[in-house]
Amino acid sequence: MPGLTQNVDNIEDIDYSDIEAKYKVDYDGSFDNTLIVDGVPIIDNSKLERLLTKICKEFSRKGVPVKQDDIFMPWDEATGKSKGYLFMDFRNSHDANNALLAMNNHPFDAKHIFKLNRFDEIEKFANMDETYVEPEQEEYMPREHLRAWLTDPQGRDQYVVYRGDDVEIFWHGKPSQCELAYKPDWKDFLYVSWSPLGTYIATLHRQGVRLWGGPSWKPQQRFAHPLVKLIDFSPCENYIVTWSNESIIVPDGKPQGPQYFSPEDEGNNLAVWDIKTGHLLRTFPTNSGTEGPAGKRQMQWPALKWSPDDKFVARVSPGQMISVHELPSMFLHDKKSLKIEGVVDFEWCPLSDKDRDEVEKVASVGAKGAKKAPENMIAYWTPEVANQPARVTLLSFPSRTILRQKNLFNVSECKLHWQNQGDFLCVKVDRHTKTKKSIFCNLEIFRVREKDFPVEVVELKDTVTDFSWEPKGERFAIVSTNDPNLGNPGPGITIKTDVSFYQLDRVKNDFKLLKTLPNRTSNAIRWSPRGRFVVLATVGSSTKSELEFWDLDFTLEDRRDGQVVKEDWGSSIQSLGLADHYGVTDVEWDPSGRYLATSASAWTHTLENGYALWDFRGQELLKQIQDRFKQFLWRPRPRTLLTREQQKQIRKNLKEFSRVFEEEDQRESENVNTELLALRRRLVDEWNAWRARSTKELAEDGGHDHVKEKQSEEDKEEIEVWVEDIIEQIEEEVED
């Protein structure tokens, strides 16, 4: 077999290079799974073991476990001490990345903060060019003016309408100025919501929340909270709270960064975000697990309550404590919660306009300003426990001093209502009689601006179903009822109610009844945001849907600050109008307090869905009946930029200003009239021309009979003839 031997001989000569190339094991020369940890305490040999254990613990606590064997600590032989840094090996670059994200800038102890770097990058850092290179100036891209809608020359307000799958944003003004502002093509969202100052509009999608704004309605920010169901903005629009009934899950391979949830957020439902940066600040679990005595309580929303200046956010753990977190760090204020045995609910005191001015002044002057910003105030209540009475407490924050406490007895439920300037606090106390069979109501009104917080009690015999302060005013309205059907709602049952107005009597310093409107069905009070006007509505009833428009200062020409009312008590209340919107579910004033919007949403029922706009006297301006109509929201306005002096000036010169507007109105109505007249003239001309044509055709077509007849009709003489015909004569004998 000569051939074979020949082959064997040549075996050394066979070229294996192609196979070798194919199966070559790549030697991984990179060190991308190695990190350098800087900022490690410098120790001597004796403490080495303890330090390494501690570091491993610290790392695994943050979800990036590391073994002691994988740590290499360089040693300075000369001094016998460590060098203050160490190397760490991870299984792969992915783990190393995670560790870098989790542990960089980690405070190891009071003096040491870990600084992590990739081993690969050390070379780069070492060879860094030390000469300073001027960084290229990033071109300034002006952001859109987010409040552009306020610069509308006609001073109109906007509203958003959500119908079917479509959203439309409209301008609302004089009849000729109402027009579509924008029709977005947002898809697949639950609902829309304005931010409290109207800067943004939020849509809730499956993936999270999106904010839109500016004149172009471009996306402004987004918050990745999957399956979000509820959102709540902070009062100054710095932060947003999102909630989903599904717990947060962070699947593998999810994007990471400050805008996203990290593994430690898993299982929580509530998230707080910074609106400007879009960063996630903190997540919370909702304490839905805690069950009250009456079974499972419904979750309260908003679950987090913001202080009016956006400095604090607080939440209550019912029965235990109120936890106040500082912004923007979201750390617990003073590192401890307010432990209050049995606390049920609390409310922040709103800031008055004056307070707000002061806060702004302090903020602009900076820390140097001698005057300190006024403190916030919290009101909370605790129910009766054993021998302890129920109690309402006013607490100043952050000093945590108790300002006022009031004990209450036979309490079954309390509701806290702040007047929007924080002048008054009304605690609506539902009290039961000794037998616990019937419930009546007390209103405990705290006058917050006065010394020692005097409390005054208004006792009522009936149950109060709704309470509302007049914005910026000294009046409030209540809906009370003694209807036996209260508490067992059924289809077709409309509860009879009484509506009462109360006002602070400046002389006696107590609240006195102004007027009671008996035998109503109204169950909702809606004060105009400027006060004075109020609408009483019957909402959510299938049979009644009345709207009553009232003016509480009818006899006053115009109200001036500090002017004492001299007229008879309660005489200035006047009904302005009655209206009806069938199936109304929502009633909302526009921010200027001139117009009212009522809507019947398909979320509640499907009969005659749509919305209507009214002026403050109850005149209908617009009515849209639309199938699958869902939501109507006025765009809120921020606080006025005018100072008090400027406002006063305007009020003084109101006549001058109003003349301009009146002229404008006049011109407009003339315009409309002439247009309408022209249109009508045209229509009449068309009609008459058509009539002339058709009568001519008729005459030509041999409608001679008709013409003849017409003539004969004119010649006709009227003769009245009485014709009496006996048709039938029947004689009947009637027997007794």
Add this chain to the structure above:
Amino acid sequence: MRPILLQGHERSLTQIKYNRDGDLLFSCSKDHVINVWYTHNGERLGTYDGHNGTVWTVDVDSESMYMVSGSADNQLRLWNVATGKCLYTWEFPTAVKRVAFSEDDKQVVCITEQRMGFQCTIRVFNINRTGDGTKQSKEPAHMFSPVGSKATVCAFTSQPGIIFTGHESGKVALFNYKTGEEVDSNERAHGDVVTDLQMSPDKTYCITSSKDKSARIHDTKTLDVIKTFTTETPLNSAAIAPNKPYVLLGGGQEAMSVTTTSLRQGKFETRFWHKVFEEEVGRVKGHFGPINTIAVHPKGISYASGGEDGFVRVHHFDESYFKTQPYGDLQIED
């Protein structure tokens, strides 16, 4: 404007009609009776008994001598207006839904229902006006069945040999009754069944009402839609007010769906619309069920409405109706 309430029917009204002079009002209802009333005071002059089913339709000739009526007992009857005697009875296989006299009183057109395998048929009878009126020919002068959607309303037009029809599909059409040929049609005139048809005094235009919530004015020659009046309720009847540029529309939700809508929504009101501007001018309320039929006095001094509630309400217009010119002094041809 205080209405006169005519309480002579036990069931809902189907049609009411003024005579040419406007002194009499004929009303027919589902209770088998036809009544005639003095319009100026609402006194009942008499009744026409004999039908054994819902009387769907009546019409009276220009001399107020003869009256014809069509009923669900499959009969078309000719009556002597003055004596109340039935002069002649025609029998058909199905119910009579609409009758109308011609301009010269010599002809009557009637529509019979499409039912039990019988087609909807339009028949034209010659009326023998000599003698006492009892000698009529049994057979129709002309007869044809329109193809497609059945006819619900009809009337003679100003053109000889042509009748105007409204159909269940919402179509309006012109038929030559001598040949049975469809001369012209507008398939899309309405979106739902045409419920009423009333001619203008000179018959050059007419108004139709429909369940599609609108009423329309058509040119009876070209079938062009001249005006459209869109309301928010299904319409049962529409009438033209002479001497004033108004049309009267009546209707309301079907009785079966009334419970799901609010009664206060004003759906049972007579609506006055401006004939030319297509704007609603006013409403007259009073009925507590849908309005089935409306008729206006030939001189335009009063109008009457008949409702599902079984009442006829006769309204004499107030002085102010004639005097006021809410749209200025525009000259509008009738």
